[in-house]
Amino acid sequence: MYAMITDESVHALVDIFYRHIRADEKLAPIFDAAIGTTDEEWAPHLERITKFWSGVMLGTKDYDGKPLQAHKELPAFDPGLFSRWLALFANAAIETHEVVPATAFIRKAVSIADMMVRDLFGRGLEMPAMPKLPDSMAHYRTTPPFKTDTIPVALRRAHRTAVGVYGRIVVSQGRLLYTIGKEQCHILTPDNAGVIEPEAFHFVTPLDDAAFTVEFYKDPLSLSKGASSS
DSSP states (O other), X not given: OBSSOOHHHHHHHHHHHHXXXXXXXXXXXXHHHHHXXXXXXHHHHHHHHHHHHHHHHHOOOOOOOOHHHHHHTXXXXXXXXXXXXXHHHHHHHHHHBOHHHHHHHHHHHHHHHHHHHHHHHSSOOOOOOOOOOOTTOEEEEEOOOEETTTOOGXXXXXXXXXXXXXXXXXXXXXXXXXXXXXXXXXXXXXXXXXXEOXXXXXXXXXXXXXXXXXXXXXXXXXXXXXXXXX
């Protein structure tokens, strides 16, 4: 786990990120069609992207490609897949780096993804449908407010709620990137709460000066049983 961003840490992140990409059922076909399917075909791409991220994060000058043009030359693809791309990148960031450098990587990835979607499709990032909180669930607890500098590390790394427990992330200020598994990301704002399904791995990353609480919900019957047995 890297405590700061270095050439070595960038290489580690890129390596894990593209392992995720090549194993992903929706993204792998797009990348394989453009790059190839063998390690030998992928090696130049990995080297090029490592140089790109070193330039972005460390200011090195080795990268000389044109990433936007490269994406424009791809066959048509669903812009919603950028959410999946972000989820895989965010997971790679937290798998390889401690919270502060991981956050720096994730914030830059969100910015790059948004810029690319706007240039390629003429609109902002398109997020998938948020999971639903069933009407039958009853609220039983709310966390104290968290701010960017007080978010517990456990919430910024992949974790999950217990069996039968739903969560609702309510943002009062700023923006959070809410990553669910390796499949999807959502940008949460005061107008867009996040729903956590039972046992779903997830984590949050503050994209700016954010503040939020987490509400927890259970089936009312389980709450009444707990009360009667206490």
